[in-house]
Amino acid sequence: MLTRTASLFALLLLLFVGTASAQPAKSVTLHFTRSANGWILIPAKVNGHLGSFVLDTGATDSFVSPKLIGENMAGASSRTSYLGGVELFRQISATVSLGDTNLNLQILLTSTERVGVLAKTRIDGIIGLNVLSQYQKVTLDLKAQTIVLEAR
Numbered sequence: 001m002l003t004r005t006a007s008l009f010a011l012l013l014l015l016f017v018g019t020a021s022a023q024p025a026k027s028v029t030l031h032f033t034r035s036a037n038g039w040i041l042i043p044a045k046v047n048g049h050l051g052s053f054v055l056d057t058g059a060t061d062s063f064v065s066p067k068l069i070g071e072n073m074a075g076a077s078s079r080t081s082y083l084g085g086v087e088l089f090r091q092i093s094a095t096v097s098l099g100d101t102n103l104n105l106q107i108l109l110t111s112t113e114r115v116g117v118l119a120k121t122r123i124d125g126i127i128g129l130n131v132l133s134q135y136q137k138v139t140l141d142l143k144a145q146t147i148v149l150e151a152r
Contacts, residue, residue: 023103023134023151023152024098024101024102024103024134024135024149024151024152025101025151026101026151027135027148027149027150027151028098028099028100028101028148028149029099029146029147029148029149030042030043030098030099030146030147030149031043031145031146032055032145032146032147033145034145035054035119035120035121035123036119036120036121037118037119037120039054039055039119040054040055040140040147041053041054041055041119041121041123042055042098042127042147044096044097044098044125044127045095045096045097046064046068046069046094046095046096046097046107046124046125047069047094047095048095048097049068049069049070051064051065051068051124051125052121052122052123052124053123053124053125053126053127054115054119054123054125054126054127055127055147056126056127056128057128057129057132057138058128059126059127059128059129060128060129060130061107061108061128061129061130062096062107062108062125062126062127062128062130062131063089063107063108063109063110063112063125063126063128064092064094064107064108064109064110064112064124064125065109065110065111065112065113065123065124065125066109066110066111067124068124068125069094069109071090071092071109089108089109089110090108090109090110091106091107091108091109092106092107092108092109093105093106094106094107096127096131098127098131098149099149101149101151103131103134105130105131105134106130107125107130107131112124112125112126132149134152135149135150135151135152136150136151136152137149137150138150
């Protein structure tokens with residue numbers, strides 16, 4: 001019985017630590033630019049690789065280009081793209097860094113070339129709600145071109 005209780009405690013501790021590590025410890029302010037078509041572009045790192053990401057509050061998931069982080073698409077699945085057509089994707093565990101905060105979570109690895117064509121600039125990924133929801137509050141100041149992400 002003691003072994004079962006200890007195992008259950010260890011499992012609960014692991015789940016708690018895994019969940020807690022995804023949430024940022026502090027708030028961060030990011031400066032953004034706008035693409036030719038008006039999209040908000042923010043700097044972010046995925047697994048230490050700095051890129052230009054579209055801030056997309058309507059996207060459930062976040063995406064990164066395999067080119068940015070040196071990954072391949074081996075084992076990828078296919079689905080209908082939100083831009084039309086079919087896209088390949090693969091879910092990966094990644095560290096997403098916004099400013100000096102790090103989030104360890106699942107994101108999708110997929111080509112961002114079509115998004116870059118629409119934005120008329122290089123796009124390395126999309127920051128969606130799975131990243132933004134780790135924060136208590138997201139404040140967008142269009143005039144100052146800043147985003148404040150407040151920690152929980």
